[in-house]
Amino acid sequence: xxxxxxxxxxxxxxxxxxxxxxxxxxxxxxxxxxxxxxxxxxxxxxxxxxxxxxxxxxxxxxxxxxxxxxxxxxxxxxxxxxxxxxxxxxxxxxxxxxxxxxxxxxxxxxxxxxxxxxxxxxxxxxxxxxxxxxxxxxxxx
Numbered sequence: 001x002x003x004x005x006x007x008x009x010x011x012x013x014x015x016x017x018x019x020x021x022x023x024x025x026x027x028x029x030x031x032x033x034x035x036x037x038x039x040x041x042x043x044x045x046x047x048x049x050x051x052x053x054x055x056x057x058x059x060x061x062x063x064x065x066x067x068x069x070x071x072x073x074x075x076x077x078x079x080x081x082x083x084x085x086x087x088x089x090x091x092x093x094x095x096x097x098x099x100x101x102x103x104x105x106x107x108x109x110x111x112x113x114x115x116x117x118x119x120x121x122x123x124x125x126x127x128x129x130x131x132x133x134x135x136x137x138x139x140x141x
Contacts (some may be wrong), residue, residue: 001067002053005046008071012078013043019082027088027101034097035081042074049129056132066128073122080114083107 016039019032026032049070058066081097084090089103093112102108
């Protein structure tokens, strides 16, 4: 799972870099800049978590829960911001980044659900990550 997190992190980092090249062509460039930065930060976060993964003390169930909560949290938040930048939406939840850009009710609802669920799952996953760090486990060579 640690290796998969590193792969996902580097992939998200790369996609974040590519979004950075295209910021001016999005319907909401300021929100696209947020997508770019979020991809870089969350890509690095997932990569660091992947490197730490062998040191964590988890049961199988807790390990799976932490993995999927962290992955979903990062991907849902990034995707929701990307959709807002593409659709010209997002004012209902990220007014500073989206400005006056307001999409249809369905678009706004998709963005709100994605950001709120992503934020909650990322917090829960990070709590589990902190719990897994409670004891010093030395990884096998």
